[in-house]
Amino acid sequence: MKFSINPDAARYATIVSIVSAGISIVSAWSAHEAMKSNELVYRPYVVATQHFDDSENRRGIYLSNAGLGPAIIKGMTVTIGTRKYAGLGPSIWSRVQADAGVGATGCFRTGWPRPDxxxxxxxxxxxxxxxxxxxxxxxxxxxxxLAMNEIAIDIQYESVHGTAFSSTRGVGIHDPDAMQIARQYDDIERRIAELIKGMDAVHAPHAASSAQP
Structure with missing residues (x-):
């Protein structure tokens, strides 16, 4: 027994298949574009900044994420003049302070990210x-x-989707008043050191003569 095929039905089935395939392609493209759009909208934006805000009790250098999505920290480098301090995990700030001649204890609270x-x-x-x-x-x-050193911080980070980003920001202070205060303080420190050295030189002969029988 032979069955006849209705040509109109065959054409209709072909059209339906083509339309269905087109809808699938459009849906996949829309989903892809929506994902890309979400990645752009909810991308992180990590920067290092310096704050001097008494109202929020923030004084110093901070790491902030100004974006709408979370970030994964992959690397950081602090550059002061020609010196570079890189890596995650162990804090670099004790070396920075020592190299910059700022060894004050009890002054600072420090933080440094670990890998990821x-x-x-x-x-x-x-x-x-x-x-x-x-x-x-x-x-x-x-x-x-901050005022007497050129300081920049480079940050390597990723979004939760694995997209890599980087930012480099100078965090030194270039405000004339702040620089004037820093220079005055540096001058006071130098004068105090010279005064102490002079007093030690004056007292040294007396101490030596007192020690003689």
């Missing part, structure tokens, strides 16, 4: 800031560090 540390959208974390119990002389010490 997350940074939430809108999060601000301290890198080198005045501690909550820092005495008044600590502020000019911080100003001296």
């Amino acid at each position: 540390d997350p940074l939430k959208a809108g999060e601000i974390v301290p890198l080198l800031t005045l501690s909550d119990k820092a005495p008044p002389p600590c502020l000019p010490i911080l100003l001296k560090l």
Whole structure:
């Protein structure tokens, strides 16, 4: 027994198949574009910034994510003049302070990310800031560090989708008043050191003569 095929039905089936395939392609393309759009809208934006805001009690260098999506920290480098301090994990700030001649204890609270540390959208974390119990002389010490050195921080990071980003930001202070305070403090430190040295030189002969029988 032979069956006849209706040509109109065959054409209709072909059209339906083509339309269905087209809808599938359009749907896949729309989903792809929506994913790309979400990646762009909710991308992270990580930068290092310096804050001196008494109202929020922020004084120093901070790491912040100004984007709408979380970030994964992959690498950081601090450049001061010609010196570079790179890597994640162990803090680099003790070396930075020593090399910059800022060895004040009890002044600073420091932080440094570990490999693959997350940074939430809108999060601000301290890198080198005045501690909550820092005495008044600590502020000019911080100003001296930031105003008398060219400091830049480079950050390598990724989105949760694995897209790589980077940013480099200078965090030194170029405000004339801050630089003037830093220079005055540096001059005071130098004068005090010279005064102490002179007093030691004056007292040394008396101490030596007193020690003789």
